[in-house]
Amino acid sequence: MADPKEFFSKEEQDEILDAIAEAENITSGEIRVHVDLRARDNLMGRAQEVFEYLGMSETKLRNGVLLYLAVEEGKFAVIGDVGINERVPGDFWDKIRDAVQESFRENDFLDGTLYFIEEAGEHLQEYFPHEPDDVNELPDAISFGEADEELEEAEEKEKEMTDRDEIRISVEMEFSSEPLEEEEE
Numbered sequence: 322m323a324d325p326k327e328f329f330s331k332e333e334q335d336e337i338l339d340a341i342a343e344a345e346n347i348t349s350g351e352i353r354v355h356v357d358l359r360a361r362d363n364l365m366g367r368a369q370e371v372f373e374y375l376g377m378s379e380t381k382l383r384n385g386v387l388l389y390l391a392v393e394e395g396k397f398a399v400i401g402d403v404g405i406n407e408r409v410p411g412d413f414w415d416k417i418r419d420a421v422q423e424s425f426r427e428n429d430f431l432d433g434t435l436y437f438i439e440e441a442g443e444h445l446q447e448y449f450p451h452e453p454d455d456v457n458e459l460p461d462a463i464s465f466g467e468a469d470e471e472l473e474e475a476e477e478k479e480k481e482m483t484d485r486d487e488i489r490i491s492v493e494m495e496f497s498s499e500p501l502e503e504e505e506e
Contacts, residue, residue, distance in 0.1 A: 325356040325465045328392050333431045334463055340435050341461045344442025349449045350405070351385040351459045352441050353377060354434060357466065360391035360398075367391070368398035371464070378402055380458045384449045388421075388437050390430075397425065399437075408448045417441065 329337065341352050353375055360367040368389035372378065377385035383404030390397045399414050417440045424433030 325358050325392065328356050328390070329431065329434075329463070336431065337434055337438065337463055338461055340438040344438050345451070345457060345461065347451050348442050348445040349382060349384060349451055349455045350441070350445035351377065351380050351457075352388075352438055353385065353459065353462070353464065354388045354390070354438070355464045356390045356392060358391070358393045360389075360394055360396060364389075364391060364394075364396050364398050365400075368400050372400045372402075375464060376459060380404075382449060384445065385459065386441050386445070388434065388441075390434075395425075397421065405445070405448070409444075413444065417444070 355371045383402040386401045421433040
C-alpha cells in the first residue's frame with residue numbers, strides 16, 4: 322500500500338468519523354485516529370510527534386486521545402494527554418487495548434477502530450462528561466500519512482515545551498498474528 326488513505330475505504334472512514342462525533346457527544350474528551358504506513362522504528366516517538374502536530378496537547382482540559390496506526394509495521398499506539406493521566410487509574414487503557422489488538426489480529430481493523438472510539442468515549446465520559454457549553458476543540462477527522470516536514474516542526478515545538486513534559490498515558494501493541502513483544506517506554 323503506497324497511500325495510508327487507502328487503508329480504510331471511504332465508507333469505513335465515514336463510519337469512523339460518525340463514531341468520533343457520537344463519542345464526543347458524551348464526553349468533552351477529544352478523540353482522533355491517525356493512519357501512517359510506518360512509525361520509522363520508534364512507534365511511541367512517532368505517535369507522540371503526531372499527537373503534538375495535531376494540536377492534541379492544546380485542549381483546555383488536556384483530555385485528547387489518539388489511536389495511532391502504523392499499518393505496514395502492524396503496530397498501534399494509544400496516546401492520552403496528561404489531563405487524562407491525572408484522573409484515571411493506571412490500567413485505564415488496558416481492556417480497550419487488548420480488545421483492539423484482538424480485532425486487529427483478526428484483520429478487522431474497522432471494528433477494532435470503532436471499538437476503540439466507542440470505549441474511549443464511554444470511559445472518558447466518567448472523568449470528562451460532555452457539558453452544555455462544551456466546544457469541539459479539534460476537528461472530528463482521520464489524519465493520514467507521513468508529512469515529515471510538518472512533523473519536524475512538531476518535534477521542534479515539543480523540544481521547546483517545558484510544562485508539557487509530563488507523562489502521558491500511552492500503550493503500544495502490534496497487531497500481527499505472530500507473538501507480541503511489548504516495548505518499554
